[in-house]
Amino acid sequence: MSLSDDVFSQSVLSFSSATPGEDQRWSTWPSIIPSLRGPRPWPSWMVTSAGAIDTELGVLKSGKEADVFLIERAVPGAESVRLAAKRYRGTETSDFHRSSQYTEGRRTRRSRDSRALQKKSAYGRALSAGLWASAEFSALSELHTLGAPVPYPVQVDNTELVMEFIGDGREAAPRLASIRADAAELADLWHQVVALMRIFARAGYTHGDLSPYNLLVHHGRVVVIDVPQIVDIVSNPSGVELVERDCLNVCSWFQRHGVECDPQELVGELIAEAFGS
Ligand SMILES: Nc1ncnc2c1ncn2[C@@H]1O[C@H](COP(=O)(O)OP(=O)(O)O)[C@@H](O)[C@H]1O
Numbered sequence: 001m002s003l004s005d006d007v008f009s010q011s012v013l014s015f016s017s018a019t020p021g022e023d024q025r026w027s028t029w030p031s032i033i034p035s036l037r038g039p040r041p042w043p044s045w046m047v048t049s050a051g052a053i054d055t056e057l058g059v060l061k062s063g064k065e066a067d068v069f070l071i072e073r074a075v076p077g078a079e080s081v082r083l084a085a086k087r088y089r090g091t092e093t094s095d096f097h098r099s100s101q102y103t104e105g106r107r108t109r110r111s112r113d114s115r116a117l118q119k120k121s122a123y124g125r126a127l128s129a130g131l132w133a134s135a136e137f138s139a140l141s142e143l144h145t146l147g148a149p150v151p152y153p154v155q156v157d158n159t160e161l162v163m164e165f166i167g168d169g170r171e172a173a174p175r176l177a178s179i180r181a182d183a184a185e186l187a188d189l190w191h192q193v194v195a196l197m198r199i200f201a202r203a204g205y206t207h208g209d210l211s212p213y214n215l216l217v218h219h220g221r222v223v224v225i226d227v228p229q230i231v232d233i234v235s236n237p238s239g240v241e242l243v244e245r246d247c248l249n250v251c252s253w254f255q256r257h258g259v260e261c262d263p264q265e266l267v268g269e270l271i272a273e274a275f276g277s
């Protein structure tokens with residue numbers, strides 16, 4: 001978006017009656033610094049106007065560590081897009097119980113921040129929520145660039161990650177765990193899951209929390225979500241163990257649904273990809 005677009009939309013707004021109401025805010029996009037905006041090229045559906053308003057349409061899912069909201073980013077009377085806003089909790093309710101296993105090998109440069117994280121102070125919890133949001137944003141950006149089927153990451157702002165909404169209307173796409181599919185559809189879904197795990201592995205990663213709950217199925221297309229804990233298979237001491245767990249989680253679901261798959265064979269293949277052999 002050029003500066004003149006910005007000025008134009010602001011001047012249009014100043015002649016209109018649009019002001020944010022309840023459950024609304026000015027689009028946060030204009031205030032996001034470039035490195036915290038999604039990778040280019042920006043998708044054609046993005047709304048980047050400074051005259052846009054974000055409207056909260058409701059909660060898609062309330063979780064232990066984060067809540068996911070449906071928002072609409074729209075220029076009144078013109079373009080609009082629905083987005084998912086994942087807001088990490090910075091309070092006691094968020095314990096990030098497995099965090100040390102995932103973050104081994106990652107470092108916080110500022111020692112005050114490391115101490116706050118260890119002590120779980122209020123500042124530490126807020127910091128940790130922000131770190132998880134930015135970790136998920138970075139992972140989505142990298143995975144999107146690698147061609148993995150993930151929601152496009154629009155922006156991150158402190159504890160809020162805004163991404164492409166996978167769904168229709170106000171309904172999020174169903175999780176793999178809750179779909180009904182015939183044998184041919186299941187075989188196709190399995191191939192898609194293996195293909196996305198290969199993309200992760202070729203770049204040295206495994207999801208780290210892969211399960212039928214973190215795979216959405218949108219019109220037959222598998223989209224993988226919930227990637228803040230993405231694991232570097234080679235440098236993380238639990239890397240191989242986490243590849244095995246991811247493979248077992250998905251294989252056992254597909255096996256229960258009648259798809260033949262061998263988790264050990266998949267583990268071997270993914271580890272070979274990750275180690276580049
Ligand atoms: N981009 C998205 N589009 C649609 N629904 C989403 C999206 N991201 C998350 N959701 C919904 O929110 C739920 C929780 O999101 P997830 O990232 O798995 O967080 P967590 O499991 O940590 O609470 C998902 O199962 C899905 O229903």
Ligand SMILES: [Mg+2]
Nearest residue numbers: 213214225226
């Ligand atoms: Mg999840």
